[in-house]
Every structure is written in structure tokens, then in C-alpha cells.
Amino acid sequence: MAASGDAADAPARVRGLGAQRVYNKLRQSILDLTLEPGSPLDEVGLSEQFGMSRSPIREALVRLSAEGLVTTLPNRNTIVSAIDFVHLPVYFEALTLMYRVTTRSAAVHRRAGDLATIRKLQSAYAEAVENRDALAMIQSNRDFHVAIAVAAGNSYFTNLFSRLLDEGRRILRLYYQSFDDDLPRQYVDEHEGMVAAIEAGDAELADKLSAEHAAQIVRQIQSYIVRNGASPIRLSE
Numbered sequence: 001m002a003a004s005g006d007a008a009d010a011p012a013r014v015r016g017l018g019a020q021r022v023y024n025k026l027r028q029s030i031l032d033l034t035l036e037p038g039s040p041l042d043e044v045g046l047s048e049q050f051g052m053s054r055s056p057i058r059e060a061l062v063r064l065s066a067e068g069l070v071t072t073l074p075n076r077n078t079i080v081s082a083i084d085f086v087h088l089p090v091y092f093e094a095l096t097l098m099y100r101v102t103t104r105s106a107a108v109h110r111r112a113g114d115l116a117t118i119r120k121l122q123s124a125y126a127e128a129v130e131n132r133d134a135l136a137m138i139q140s141n142r143d144f145h146v147a148i149a150v151a152a153g154n155s156y157f158t159n160l161f162s163r164l165l166d167e168g169r170r171i172l173r174l175y176y177q178s179f180d181d182d183l184p185r186q187y188v189d190e191h192e193g194m195v196a197a198i199e200a201g202d203a204e205l206a207d208k209l210s211a212e213h214a215a216q217i218v219r220q221i222q223s224y225i226v227r228n229g230a231s232p233i234r235l236s237e
Contacts, residue, residue: 016056018050018052018056019055019056019057019059019060019063020060021050022046022050022052022056022057022059022060023059023060023063023064025050026041026046026060026061026064026070027064027067027069028135030064030069030070030080030170031069031135031138031169031170031173032134032135032173033170033173033174033177035080036080037080037081037082037083037170038079038080038082039079039080040077040078040079041061041070041078041079041080042077042078043057043058043061043078061078065078067166068081068167069081083170083171085225088171088221088222088225091164091167091168091171092214092218094160094164095164095165095168095214095218096211096214096215096218098149098157098160098161098164099145099210099211099213099214100207100210100211100214101152101157102145102148102149102152102157102158102161102210103148103152103194103197103198103206103207103209103210104152104203104204104206104207104210105152105153105154105157105203106118106148106149106151106152106198106206107197107198107200107201107202107203107205107206108201108203109151109152109153110151110152110198110199110201111151114147114150114151115151115195115198115199117147117150117151118144118147118148118151118195118198119195121140121143121144121147122144122191122192122195124136124140124143124144125137125140125141125144125188125191126188126191128140129183129185129187129188132181132182132183133181134173134176134177134181137172137176137181137183138169138172138173138176141165141172142162142165142166142169144191145161145165146158146161146162146165148194148198149161149162151198171221174221174224174225175217175220175221175224177224178220178221178223178224179220187213187216190209190212190213190216191213193209194206194209194210194213197209
């Protein structure tokens with residue numbers, strides 16, 4: 001009986017691995033803007049591209065849809081989701097607030113284990129910047145700030161900030177793109193300053209540095225959008 005069950009589970013495991021591979025590849029292509037907003041994602045074409053049935057393709061698209069990276073239209077066609085530039089001011093307001101509140105609170109509530117995790121992730125970010133690896137920068141930056149939120153000790157903050165950072169991955173890609181992926185060292189140093197303030201338990205300084213960090217990110221992205229307003233990246237309507 002056990003052998004029969006194992007045999008029955010095998011196709012599901014294979015399908016799961018296939019869906020994971022499709023998900024990983026499409027997600028990376030969407031986040032690095034290789035697949036631009038509005039690009040069609042045809043199940044039949046993807047099935048041929050990846051050499052697998054449509055079931056794992058569909059499963060991968062469902063996961064990407066849950067992350068807001070793809071959109072299913074009324075005609076059932078699927079496209080890469082638009083970047084919602086229209087609501088960026090509201091997004092930036094929420095993001096800046098979460099930078100400040102989590103970093104400030106982490107300075108008050110952090111533990112030794114939290115600091116070790118934060119420093120490890122900051123090192124990963126610095127290495128990604130040195131290597132000009134934009135996708136690694138995006139991931140390590142996200143993990144770094146989520147670790148700070150965890151150190152703050154409020155799960156509501158952590159969940160909200162994680163969601164905002166995930167929603168803003170493609171915006172952050174534009175941010176790094178504005179530097180041609182050659183990020184100035186000062187932005188790594190800004191992270192280091194926040195870590196030092198957290199370690200020192202200086203809530204006021206942590207708040208100040210995180211506010212300044214968020215402000216320069218917002219200014220850089222806004223400047224990039226103004227300079228490249230006629231770029232082929234499609235805006236949300």
C-alpha cells in the first residue's frame with residue numbers, strides 16, 4: 001500500500017517542482033523588468049517554452065497573481081501587472097512611515113540575536129552592491145528591513161512592511177537602474193548608520209536616519225520617473 005501511495009504522489013511532486021521552476025523564472029524576469037508591465041503571458045506559449053503541461057504553468061501564474069505581479073483580464077488572458085505610478089505618493093508615504101517606525105522601535109526592543117541577523121543581512125546587501133547584482137540587492141534589502149521590523153517586536157508592523165517591500169520590488173529595480181546598478185557607497189553606509197543606531201539603542205537617531213534614507217530613495221525614484229517619462233515601461237491607468 002505504501003508503495004502505491006508513493007507512486008501516486010510522484011506526479012504531484014514532479015508537477016510541484018515544475019511549477020516552482022516556472023514561478024522562479026517568471027518572477028525573476030518580471031522583477032528585473034525583462035518582462036515589462038503589460039507583457040502577455042500565454043499558457044500555451046509558456047507550456048512550449050518550459051516543455052511541460054499547462055497545469056504547472058497555471059499554478060505558477062496563480063502564485064504570481066497572489067503577489068500582484070500578474071493580472072488576469074476579463075477575457076481570461078494573463079499579462080504582467082502594470083506598475084501603479086499613479087498611487088506612488090500614497091505608497092511612498094506608507095513606506096516612509098514603516099521605515100521610521102520599525103527602525104525606531106528596533107532600537108528600543110532589539111535583542112542580541114536580532115542584531116546578528118541584521119548585520120548578516122547588511123553584509124549580504126553590501127556584497128550585492130559591490131557586485132552590482134540588482135536582484136540580490138533587492139532581495140537582501142528587503143530581508144534587511146524585514147529583520148529590523150522583526151527586531152521591533154510588532155508582528156503587525158512586520159506583516160505590513162513585508163507587504164510594502166514586496167509590492168515595491170519593481171520600483172526598487174527602477175531605483176537601482178537609475179544608478180546603472182552601480183549604487184554609491186553612501187547608501188550602504190546609510191544602512192550601517194541605522195544598524196549602529198539600533199545597536200546603541202538610540203531611538204531618536206534611528207528614526208532620523210531611517211527617515212533620511214527613505215527620503216533619498218523617494219527623491220531618486222521620482223527623479224528617474226521624470227527623466228524617463230517616455231520610457232517603454234507602461235504606466236498604470
